[in-house]
Amino acid sequence: xxxxxxxxxxxxxxxxxxxxxxxxxxxxxxxxxxxxxxxxxxxxxxxxxxxxxxxxxxxxxxxxxxxxxxxxxxxxxxxxxxxxxxxxxxxxxxxxxxxxxxxxxxxxx
Amino acid sequence: xxxxxxxxxxxxxxxxxxxxxxxxxxxxxxxxxxxxxxxxxxxxxxxxxxxxxxxxxxxxxxxxxxxxxxxxxxxxxxxxxxxxxxxxxxxxxxxxxxxxxxxxxxxxxxxxxxxxx
Numbered sequence: 001x002x003x004x005x006x007x008x009x010x011x012x013x014x015x016x017x018x019x020x021x022x023x024x025x026x027x028x029x030x031x032x033x034x035x036x037x038x039x040x041x042x043x044x045x046x047x048x049x050x051x052x053x054x055x056x057x058x059x060x061x062x063x064x065x066x067x068x069x070x071x072x073x074x075x076x077x078x079x080x081x082x083x084x085x086x087x088x089x090x091x092x093x094x095x096x097x098x099x100x101x102x103x104x105x106x107x108x109x
Numbered sequence: 110x111x112x113x114x115x116x117x118x119x120x121x122x123x124x125x126x127x128x129x130x131x132x133x134x135x136x137x138x139x140x141x142x143x144x145x146x147x148x149x150x151x152x153x154x155x156x157x158x159x160x161x162x163x164x165x166x167x168x169x170x171x172x173x174x175x176x177x178x179x180x181x182x183x184x185x186x187x188x189x190x191x192x193x194x195x196x197x198x199x200x201x202x203x204x205x206x207x208x209x210x211x212x213x214x215x216x217x218x219x220x221x222x223x224x225x226x
Contacts, residue, residue: 033214042202042217043153087152097143097215101152 002026004100006088011106012078020073020086020103028093034062034073035087037102043087046073075105083107112136113205115218122193123226129189130221132203138183139205143215144176147200159186193225 004024012018024032031050035043049055049064049071061074073086088100112135122128132142144156144165157173159165159180167173177189186205190197200222204215 040200040220040222042204042220044217045214048214096158097155099153099155 002092002098004088004090004098006086006100006103008101009104009106011108012075014078014080014107014109016078017074017076018078018105020075020088020105022071022073022088022100024069024071024088024090024098024100026090026092026098029066030091030093030095032062032064032071033089033091033097034060034071035089037085037087039084046086078107080107080109111216113139113203113216113218115203115221117221118219119222119224121224121226124194125192127189127191128193128223129187130201130203130223132186132188132205132218134184134205134216137205137207139186140183140208141206142180142186143204143206144178144186144188145202145204147202147220149200153202156188190223193223195225198223198225 006022033048034046036046037043047062049062054063059076064071085102085104087102089097114133116131142159145153146156147153155168156171157165157167157178159178161180161183165178175191180186200220202220204217206213206215
């Protein structure tokens with residue numbers, strides 16, 4: 001079956017750096033997405049990786065290793081507004097988006 | 110660009126009534142629209158995928174006669190929850206995509222919170 005694993009919850013301190021990992025096992029691969037979702041709101045797009053390596057976008061970076069079925073989202077200079085759930089999603093060979101359960105990130109002052 | 114709207118943003122209805130939720134892509138043509146349901150503290154659950162002009166593809170376990178999806182145009186899809194019951198209370202989110210290509214992200218609407226009394 002298809003599976004995406006990410007930690008359920010993480011806690012970090014304001015101003016610090018946090019890495020949220022995601023491992024996947026899917027039938028085919030057509031890219032990996034990271035989304036941010038604040039409580040009670042819809043997800044918003046953060047990043048897309050289809051080739052191995054690191055994609056940097058401001059305070060957020062996303063890394064992909066296709067051979068390892070692994071990605072991480074790196075958040076730098078954490079701010080209180082970064083408290084949210086972070087969803088990892090993979091497009092499989094049918095271009096269907098398979099969602100992880102999300103990682104709830106709690107930022108403490 | 111790539112804005113998706115949903116209407117209504119919240120709705121309260123009596124058990125047994127039907128509720129229609131609209132999803133519109135405001136500034137692009139959405140070849141594919143998706144309907145999700147999300148219960149508190151849980152992840153998104155895909156209910157169905159719809160392409161303009163064709164029947165929706167429902168995920169396993171989702172009753173197509175209860176959750177009617179119509180994708181009449183490239184900018185509008187509707188989800189009707191028929192004979193709603195309290196267990197249908199949830200956060201319903203639509204998303205739209207320009208196409209199937211790997212890089213085509215899904216743009217999400219703001220969601221509709223349904224409460225069935």
